[in-house]
Amino acid sequence: MAIIVVEVMLKPEILDPQGQAVASALPRLGFTFANSVRQGKRFEIEVAGDPTAEQIAEVEKAAHTLLSNPVIENFVVKVEK
Amino acid sequence: MRIGVVTFPGSLDDRSALRAIELAGGVAVPLFHGTNDLKEVQAVILPGGFSYGDYLRCGAISRFSPIMESIILAAEHGFPVLGICNGFQILCESHLLPGALTRNADLHFICADQKVSIESTNTPWTRGYTKGQEIVIPIKNGEGSFQCSDETLKELEDEGRVVLRYVGKNPNGSRNLIAGISNKRGNVVGVMPHPEQAIENLTGPSEDGLMFFSSILKEMVSK
Numbered sequence: 001m002a003i004i005v006v007e008v009m010l011k012p013e014i015l016d017p018q019g020q021a022v023a024s025a026l027p028r029l030g031f032t033f034a035n036s037v038r039q040g041k042r043f044e045i046e047v048a049g050d051p052t053a054e055q056i057a058e059v060e061k062a063a064h065t066l067l068s069n070p071v072i073e074n075f076v077v078k079v080e081k
Numbered sequence: 082m083r084i085g086v087v088t089f090p091g092s093l094d095d096r097s098a099l100r101a102i103e104l105a106g107g108v109a110v111p112l113f114h115g116t117n118d119l120k121e122v123q124a125v126i127l128p129g130g131f132s133y134g135d136y137l138r139c140g141a142i143s144r145f146s147p148i149m150e151s152i153i154l155a156a157e158h159g160f161p162v163l164g165i166c167n168g169f170q171i172l173c174e175s176h177l178l179p180g181a182l183t184r185n186a187d188l189h190f191i192c193a194d195q196k197v198s199i200e201s202t203n204t205p206w207t208r209g210y211t212k213g214q215e216i217v218i219p220i221k222n223g224e225g226s227f228q229c230s231d232e233t234l235k236e237l238e239d240e241g242r243v244v245l246r247y248v249g250k251n252p253n254g255s256r257n258l259i260a261g262i263s264n265k266r267g268n269v270v271g272v273m274p275h276p277e278q279a280i281e282n283l284t285g286p287s288e289d290g291l292m293f294f295s296s297i298l299k300e301m302v303s304k
Contacts, residue, residue, distance in 0.1 A: 014183065014228055015186060015226070015254060016184075017184050017185070017188050018184060021188055066137070066141065066145070067137070069138055069141065071173070071179070071180060071181045071229070071230075072181045072183060
């Protein structure tokens with residue numbers, strides 16, 4: 001069994017008010033390390049056995065069609081065992 | 082004159098839109114997301130609400146419903162479509178309109194009477210207004226900030242495809258104060274504020290929204 005992970009992030013030029021809200025909450029708790037924070041989404045897709053190249057290509061297609069909106073978001077696909 | 086309103090799971094303003102069509106003198110036809118049957122309507126409205134709970138992204142799942150297959154195909158051939166609020170988000174996710182609606186800049190859900198100006202009367206939904214006319218209709222959304230690339234923004238402005246613009250302070254961080262846009266042909270329009278909630282003085286801030294529905298009906302009659 002393996003997990004195909006899709007991580008979706010807003011494109012750098014798109015305003016991320018959620019990330020900004022997190023960034024401004026951190027120093028209130030004494031965490032002063034963050035210059036900025038961007039918030040994204042992570043999908044974990046379970047598949048049987050080792051994922052094949054075709055399966056990964058299919059996931060990339062799904063990430064482009066449904067899991068992300070290419071107008072405002074970028075995504076990366078990776079495999080975790 | 083039959084105008085359809087699609088109910089998705091989680092639609093809120095479908096009944097208000099049906100009522101607005103009737104008040105304007107049309108025949109309102111309820112449509113359902115789960116079939117591809119447009120029931121011979123001559124135009125369609127995608128109403129506001131939280132279809133599919135806004136899961137994943139607003140409008141992202143509704144965009145793949147059976148009724149949207151029919152609507153996307155028809156819209157590409159000039160069929161009039163109006164998306165209001167969540168309907169606008171669905172139209173962007175369907176790529177019938179460019180850009181995307183993202184989280185309001187201040188993260189607040191906004192519910193207010195909003196002054197907007199009519200920037201284009203070159204659509205079947207706004208033909209009855211005059212260009213530059215200012216109207217007051219409600220906005221109520223958490224993700225109404227219109228975003229797009231610089232290139233798309235220039236295209237929208239140069240081609241006169243900005244249909245509605247916020248007047249005064251930018252309520253949500255939308256680029257160029259954009260509250261509504263159309264496709265190139267003008268038949269597909271998406272607006273973030275709610276014209277169907279401003280159709281009579283008893284229940285809304287004005288009657289300014291009614292002209293969206295009167296305009297499309299007039300358009301249908303003259304064809």
